[in-house]
Amino acid sequence: MTLPIVLSPEVAEARAAGGPIVALESTIITHGMPYPQNVETAQSVEACVRENGATPATIALMGGKLHVGLTNEQLFELAQAENVAKVSRADIAVVLAAGGYGATTVAATMIAAHLAGISVFATGGIGGVHKGAETTFDISADLRELSETPVTVVAAGAKAILDLEKTYEVLETLGVPVIAVGQDTLPAFWSRASHLSAPLRLDTASEIAAAQKMRTAMGIPGGQLVANPIPAESEIAAEVLAPVIKQALQEAESKGIHAKDVTPFLLGRIFELTEGRSLTANIALVLNNAQLAAQIAVEMSKS
Numbered sequence: 001m002t003l004p005i006v007l008s009p010e011v012a013e014a015r016a017a018g019g020p021i022v023a024l025e026s027t028i029i030t031h032g033m034p035y036p037q038n039v040e041t042a043q044s045v046e047a048c049v050r051e052n053g054a055t056p057a058t059i060a061l062m063g064g065k066l067h068v069g070l071t072n073e074q075l076f077e078l079a080q081a082e083n084v085a086k087v088s089r090a091d092i093a094v095v096l097a098a099g100g101y102g103a104t105t106v107a108a109t110m111i112a113a114h115l116a117g118i119s120v121f122a123t124g125g126i127g128g129v130h131k132g133a134e135t136t137f138d139i140s141a142d143l144r145e146l147s148e149t150p151v152t153v154v155a156a157g158a159k160a161i162l163d164l165e166k167t168y169e170v171l172e173t174l175g176v177p178v179i180a181v182g183q184d185t186l187p188a189f190w191s192r193a194s195h196l197s198a199p200l201r202l203d204t205a206s207e208i209a210a211a212q213k214m215r216t217a218m219g220i221p222g223g224q225l226v227a228n229p230i231p232a233e234s235e236i237a238a239e240v241l242a243p244v245i246k247q248a249l250q251e252a253e254s255k256g257i258h259a260k261d262v263t264p265f266l267l268g269r270i271f272e273l274t275e276g277r278s279l280t281a282n283i284a285l286v287l288n289n290a291q292l293a294a295q296i297a298v299e300m301s302k303s
Contacts, residue, residue, distance in 0.1 A: 004096065005115060007057075008069025014055035015117060020297035022049045022290065023068075023113035023121040023151070026060040029075070030084040030103035031264050032124075033279060039079045041283055043072075045290045049122070052294030059112045061087060061095055061102030068116040078103070086260055089141045106153065107145035110223065119212065119223075119300055120152050122293035124286045125159040125189045126225065128167030130262060131249060138262065139170065147174035151223040152212045152300075154293040156230050156285040160189040160238075161245055161266045164196060172199065177215070177224040179208065181292065187229035190281045191238040198227065205292060209299035228292050234284035236277055244273045 007015065014021050024045060029038045046056035057069040060078050067074065078084070078101065085095045087102040092111060095102040104112060106126050113121050127140025146153060158167045168186065171178055180186055180198030188194035202208050208226055215224065229235075248269040257265045270278045 003115065004065045005112075006065045006067050007116065008067070008071055010055055011057045011069030011116075018301060020054040020294065020301040021057050021118045021120070022054045022293045022297050023109055023116075023118045024049070024056055024058040024290070025106060025109040025121075025123050026058055026078060026103040027086055027105055028124065028286065029058075029060075029079050030081070030101075031086055032267070032282075035079050039075055041286070042075055042079070044283075045122070045286055048287050048290040049294045052291050052298070054120075054294035054297040056290075057113070057116070057118060059104050059109050061085075061092070061100070061104070064096065064099035066096055066112055066115070068112060068118070089145060106142040106155075107140070110145050110149045110151045110153065113151050114149050119150065120154070120293050120297040122154045122286070122290040124282055124289070125155050125157060126153065127263065128158040128162040128164075129170055131161075131163045132253075133163060133166060136258065138259070143167070143170050143174060143176070146171065146176045146225055147222040149223055150212075150216060150221065152208065152226060152293075152296060153223055154226045154228055154289045154296065156189050156289060157187040157194070157227040158189070159263070160191065160241060161249070161263065161270070164188065164194055168196060168199075171225065174222075175220075176222060177211065179211070179224060179226050181208075181226060181228045183229060187227050188238055189285070190230060190236045190241060190278060192229040192232060192235045194238065205295035206299045209296050212300065226292070226296070228285075228289050230281060230285040231288055234281050236274065236281050241270075241274075244270055247273065
């Protein structure tokens with residue numbers, strides 16, 4: 001069976017030339033913020049990748065095709081589409097076969113990137129172990145994907161709404177390298193630092209690229225999580241966020257919100273409770289991650 005993968009002209013040209021490419025997810029467009037801010041943010045992230053020497057490849061499912069790289073027209077189409085599925089490993093094939101719209105999560109973006117020969121991916125934060133998972137078993141497929149698919153994922157750590165201790169414990173169990181950039185503690189998404197020590201620390205894009213190349217040469221499956229702290233001027237302190245996150249979690253529980261609906265609800269409620277500061281910080285950290293990912297991709301493309 002021939003896979004229905006479509007490369008945008010820009011991505012096709014970069015791949016043919018062996019140039020650096022950075023994969024980008026599409027849930028930030030469809031489930032992360034309203035129109036037209038979603039398009040503006042997506043365009044800014046793509047521009048950041050280009051400015052740092054790489055080609056952006058925003059990934060989405062549209063019309064029965066797995067698009068690796070979107071044209072500007074397709075970005076606007078996706079941003080205004082209704083009933084867009086949020087796809088992960090479990091449902092990406094079903095949605096693709098059915099021909100509907102699908103926005104890719106971290107796991108789905110990693111799968112698509114690997115199929116297209118892309119080894120670096122920039123996102124905001126990964127999914128992980130939700131609070132209360134000991135009874136709900138709500139654990140993101142992102143974690144296992146990191147252990148199986150050889151893509152370096154640049155994020156501001158795991159989303160702060162998660163149980164960070166359990167999330168990183170699972171990653172350790174799965175053998176996923178978790179690398180903090182330039183500091184000895186793990187970042188906590190909107191905050192530069194958590195109370196957790198970083199298992200590994202690297203300070204430059206070339207070091208991070210070399211680590212993934214070595215992992216591949218040794219035949220060790222999977223990728224690596226690069227935990228890149230949000231810029232200091234854009235962070236929201238962890239002690240400010242703690243009561244906000246607690247309130248949002250309590251509201252989600254009282255409303256019976258679960259499974260894939262939990263994260264969008266929590267992020268939306270935190271946006272309201274912080275009067276928009278969380279979204280401003282989110283955009284800043286995504287841009288910061290795109291910059292580093294492009295630099296890593298440039299290093300990865302060197303022989």
